Structures are given as C-alpha cells and as structure tokens.
Amino acid sequence: MTVVSVAHALAGKIPEGGEVTVRGWVRTVRGSAGLAFVNVSDGSGFAPIQVVATDTLSNFEEIKSLTPSCSVIATGTLVKSQGKGQSFEIQAQTLEVVGWVEDPLTYPIQPKPMSPEFLREVAHLRPRTNLFGAVTRIRDCLSKAVHRYFHENGFYWISTPIITTSDAEGAGQMFRVSTLDMANLPRTGNGEIDFSRDFFGKETFLTVSGQLNVEAYCLALSKVYTFGPTFRAENSHTTRHLAEFWMVEPEIAFADLAEDARVAEEFLKYLFRAVLDERADDMAFIAERVQKDAITRLESFVNAPFERIEYSDAITLLQKSGKKFDYPVEWGLDLQTEHERWLTEEHVGRPVVVTNYPEHIKAFYMRLNDDGRTVAAMDVLAPGIGEIIGGSQREERLDVLDARMAQFGLDPEHYQWYRDFRRYGSVPHAGFGLGFERLVVYVCGLSNIRDAIPYPRAPGSAEF
C-alpha cells in the first residue's frame, strides 16, 4: 500500500487503477442499497476524496454509522470518478475506522452553515471547516511567498527582539513583561517599583515593531527583513485591530522612497500571484462563498501598475471630489480610511502609492524633505481595504535626526545605538511594514481580522 495525501490522489499523477491508502477525517457520508459514499478530507488541499464502500466489506455496518469528523484509513483502487466535480475516487478494499466522534449530535462542527462568531468560540475545532482550512492554507502560501520573494531578491531574514526595553516609534500602548511577584512588589527607597530586581534588571515590554533593530542589519547586509510577531496594547475592540499580529518589515540600503515604492509594488504582486497560482482550489471556494470578486480582484491588482500621488495632490483631489466625508480633509491632517478608499477605488480604480506626508503626522525617523514640511513617507492603498503598506525613507543625516528627536521630545541618550548608524558609514535607506493578518483578511475577503489568525478566543490564547 502507498500512503498518499488526498491532494496527491486527486491531482491525476497516480496511474489509474493503482492501489492507494488515504488517511483523514470524514466530511460527509451518503448511502444507497449496498453502497456507502464517504468523503474523506486530510486538509492537504481543499477537496475531499470520495471513498466508495460496498456491503462486501466486513465492517460495512460500522461504515454506515460514520459521522462527520470520524477518522478513517481507506485503502483501495484509484479510479476516474463518474461523479460531477471530482476527478478520482477510491473503491475501497478496506475502510478502517480509527476514531469515533463522541455524541455526534452535540459535536460543535456540523455540516451546515455556522457563523464566524460561533466558530471563534470553538477555534480549536474550526480548522476542520472548509473556510478555516482554506484560510490556513492561504496564510501558509502567503508566508512562504514572503520568504521566497525576499530570498530571490537577496534579502536576509533577521529575527529582531520580542522582549524589548524601547518603544520603537513612541507609538502605541505596550504590554509589560515581568517576573516580579505582583502580590509582593519590590520597592526602591523612595517607594517606586524596583525594576532592577525584575528578570532583566530593568523595565521590559513586548516589541511594537522590529524596524529600528533591523536597520542595524541593513547597514551591514544591505537587504534584510523581519517577519515576526509584534504587539499593541490598544483597547480597540474593532474588527480591524489585534493585540498580537505578525509583521513583515524589509529594510533596503541605498534606497530612496521611489525604490521603496517599487519594491512594495513588486512584493505585493508577487504574493498575490503566488496565491492565484498555488491556492486556486481554496480561492475558488472563497470566491463562491465569501467574496464574489476575490479572484478577479487579485488578478487586476497583479496586472495594474500602481498609481503614484503626492499627499498634497491627494488632499486637493479629495477636496474637489464633491464627496461628503465624515472626517475633515485638510492639508496637515492624516488621511482616514474613507479618504484612502475614495482615492484608490473611485478616483484611480487601482492601487495607489501616496507619498510625502506632512512631517508632524509621521514618525521621527522618516526623512525630512527639502521643503522642510513633508517627510519621505508612503502609504500603499488598495481597493477594498485602504492602507495595506506603510513605509518611508529613513533620516540618515545625524543633525536632522537629532533635531527631529528633540522636536518629538525623545531622549537622544536612549537612542545612542540608533544614532550610531548615522555616525559610522551612514547611507540612505528605506523600508516598509506590512501587517500580515491584514494581508490575509484582504486576500480571503474576511470581515473580521480575528478570522485571519489561528487562535482567536481559543483556549490557550489570550486573544479575545
């Protein structure tokens, strides 16, 4: 017997009439006189394979009582299927039941429509559904494409610190990491918490971004990226925010903002092409059940050149649009999602890179333009979601960086290491950040970002 995955058995690469074994979980069972049709999934691809059992099998009675999620091992002959929508099926010589489902009537995953809200409550079982199987495989495909794109383009992966002493951007609330006994906190002479007695001998937090750290490697290895978890303790119980999420952050030496935008465009197109090529099965399901234009949207994204618009011109366009927005449009204010979506969806009709934002609404490390009032920042906006990538050229001039840090009220002492890169062989460099779950939400057409992570509200997870 040759054990194969269901995806392999269905792919048409095994000679018809060959004997194979597949192992997995029952999706559905149908019966007719002396026959049972058992759909078996092992998650290797979207489609289950149909196993046909006849009453000549010694355990036929047992087979007829199978219910969804029972585990089985089927051995038999692979034959072309007569049925619609499936290429091959297995005529079983044996169909062994490995594990039963205790009380099938109360088993949470039933072969009927189930709401995402309900499935978030049984997140440890939801990978067995069509939707979350598809999301998981698409997420895997995207992550592999991230690493492959960077590998093919000469970038090295850097795992920047998760537990950190610094707030990378002065942005966002942070989670504290500590081993101090909270019931009995050590105090200094003047009554403050004595963090010198904490695990690391100082106050520590979960990182909000690996960018500043990865810059050190950029200024030695030229092309680098992080891909790891980041954390924001923002109490925003929206469908768009997570406390824990993965971020992709490339950093490129000798790059200006135009090169940064070029890489961002090439990178996103590479990712979407990978999904279209490698997960056609799952995307077909997404298009059928979740979002009708899921595939055509990615295809046109891949085929369209991104538009470039200066922030100042975007403001003018929005003001002249005649459209009524909830948030004010005015030079100096940040763009809101409604503005971003109008630009990319209604005005341009394809992805847009907005560049050169007012300096006071962006981070201290972004490079000051010659006009003195904008910085070399960019946001990539995509139809259907708004901002999907944010990036900038970094301030490589030490005197300008120092002035910016003073303006933002940052302590240069704390950033000596970051200043060092500007003291020792400074070069222009640029990079961007892509929220990985936001990408999954976009590709899979999900309406809640908690459906893009493996464990929302799940036992063992703190995410709610």
Add this chain to the structure above:
Amino acid sequence: MTVVSVAHALAGKIPEGGEVTVRGWVRTVRGSAGLAFVNVSDGSGFAPIQVVATDTLSNFEEIKSLTPSCSVIATGTLVKSQGKGQSFEIQAQTLEVVGWVEDPLTYPIQPKPMSPEFLREVAHLRPRTNLFGAVTRIRDCLSKAVHRYFHENGFYWISTPIITTSDAEGAGQMFRVSTLDMANLPRTGNGEIDFSRDFFGKETFLTVSGQLNVEAYCLALSKVYTFGPTFRAENSHTTRHLAEFWMVEPEIAFADLAEDARVAEEFLKYLFRAVLDERADDMAFIAERVQKDAITRLESFVNAPFERIEYSDAITLLQKSGKKFDYPVEWGLDLQTEHERWLTEEHVGRPVVVTNYPEHIKAFYMRLNDDGRTVAAMDVLAPGIGEIIGGSQREERLDVLDARMAQFGLDPEHYQWYRDFRRYGSVPHAGFGLGFERLVVYVCGLSNIRDAIPYPRAPGSAEF
C-alpha cells in the same frame, strides 16, 4: 550603470569588461604609489570586492583617507583579478564617498580580532564583522531551509499564540504579560490582584511552546508546523540558555514514534545539506576561524544513518562503559549532557535517536507504552552538542490521557479543548521540537548561544 550586489559581481555571471556599480562599506584600504585598493562589502556574501582607484580620479585624496565602515558607491569596469583569492575586481571610474566614520580611532569595530564578549556589548554594530555577517547569513539559510523542507513535504505553517493563558507543559517559569498599572494595582474584595481588569480580563503569560495549540491544526490538516518565538523565564545565566528563542515544532497525523524519528533525521540532514550547498563561503570562514571540523562534521552528519537505541539499553551501555560520569546513571533518571555526548560521540560515533523514556520524567501528553512504565518519547543526540531534537508520539486515548493528567496534578477543566481532539476523531500523532538557536550554535561552532541571536545585550533588547 548596472547596480549589482558584490556577491553577484564576484560570481562570474557578468561578462568581463562590463560596467557595474557596487555599493557598500569599506573593509580595508591599502595604498601604493598612485593607487588605492579599497575592499568593499555589502554583506550579500562573505567576500568583499576589491575596487582599484587610481590618482586620475578627481577625489583620490579623499579615497586615500577612507577608513573601515565608510560607505561608498563604486562604478567601474569588472575585470579578472590578478590577486590571490579573488575572482574579479573593479577598476573604478568613480568612487563616491557616501558616509564617513566619525572619529575612526574610537569606532568600535576595528579590523583586528575582537572578543565575542566585547562584540555583545556593541551588538548593533557587530553584523559588520566577518563572523556575525557569516552567522546571520547561515541563520537565514537555515530558516529558509526549515520552511522549504516543510513546504516540499506538504506541511502547513501555523503561527500559534505568543500571549497565552496556559502553561503548555507545566514546565519552565513563565513571563507575565500585563498592562495593569503596577504602582496602583486593582484588588479584589479579598485583597488579591484583580486580573479581570487586566488587558485580556485574565492572567496572561508568554508561551513556552506552541505544541498543544498546533495539535489542533494537525488533527485537521494532517501535517503542520510552528516556527516562532518561545520564552522561558529561567534564571540560568549559562552559555546554553536564552530567555527568548525560536522553536520549530512539526506535528504529524497518523504518525508513530518511528515515523517521527524518520522525519527528524530527514529534516536535520536537509537543513545541513542546505548550509553546505548554499553557504559554502561562510562555512569556509567558520572552518578557518571558529571550528576546524565545521564542514566535515556536517558532511558526516548528512551521510551517516542515525542509530536508534532504547533508553533502557542506553542506561545499560552507560553503566558498562567504565567511564566515570559526574551525574549518576540509573534507570529512571534523565540523561545528562555528559551521558548523551558519550553515547553519540564515543559509543556510536554518529547521531543517535534514544527512544522510550521512563514515563515519570517526561511530559503528560506523551503516549504511554504497553509496558506501562515508559512513554513513546525520543531525543536526537548529535556529536559535539548532545540533544538537538526532542519529540514524542502523543497520547491519543482519552482515558489514558485523563489518567496521566491526574497523575501530574493537572486540572482537566483547563485542558477541555485539548481533550476534545481525543473525543472527536482522535488519531495517532507525533511531533518534535527543535530549538533554532541551538541549531545555529551547532552549525556555526559557537560557544555561547548569545552569539546565535541577532541582539544580545543590545540597545532595544532585553536579552543580557
């Protein structure tokens, strides 16, 4: 002008006599009458490229004053090099200085031997050294090979939760994650800390392992793996332990311990073959400067079949060895590094998989063998390091699992979700864990695990 990486320029794929531009940092400068030889590195590979500048260049005086780590852009003709040990060099038409080094005499990274201890104190600059450039590229190569091996073998990547409410193994001290104001902690009526007012409404920690969570995905997608950071708050200031480290944890449905060991062997060999094939330049440096047998050791690892030994037999062998060990050897006690190294280095002379350990020294989720006193656990031991992989078949029988949890004093209520996999279509399954930094230490011949992570003792990092 065509901008190319130094690695590309040296690879011999560009026609000789072609005009190229390289960008990077000066490694060394040598001068002679009317000539300057400037070695430029951009980190794309181990070797720098030699740029030859003549006094016909308008900024020749400037070029002569270049010091290590100044950043430059060199444009010129690629020609075969006369010098030893380099394939090509660039005869410069222009050599632009982009960034100087402030006060070269006090610049921490000097072209001379520097101790790892010193370099850990300037970790943000150490990627500019030969050793840490090599370690970084090897680390990247290993991480890419991890993802590629699993992709080629049908495994999907799962990012399990970092912030968690559960202690995956009952093993190891955990870091607490909290946003409570420590100076002013909320209390319940009876004076205890009120974690219901914390960010997640309950007490939360950093994960020590993704294994239990990834099992849920295994029992739906059959072959899955995690590759992400894990945390142990153990106050062991040794050269072998980290508080924050990356772990690779595959999980395989329908696998027993023998299959688990087969995958572990194939996987490790795949990783080492990738390093030998793809990072020959960096490994040559490691063999020259760090560990003489670095390459031959990996080669014999890749070529040798792993030995299999039962724990009980290993105890007998150790007892009969005539060797004096610091720690006692007795059935029922765990193997120490000295025992592991004797087995793999002196007794067998190649990697060994030790299987079937006493049940009371291993975790509750490992499958109880029929003898009732051992579990289906394995450790993979390698010459030069000892244990490199630990794994097990998981207990898939609900009644046995419940008995084991009772024996370990674990609350079944807290593990209902984990019990669910045994109630609904349970199947035999197995997996293992590989500490990624330990792998880097082994491949690079490092003596301190802090040299295998990008940011020890660095600004922005809590690691000390």
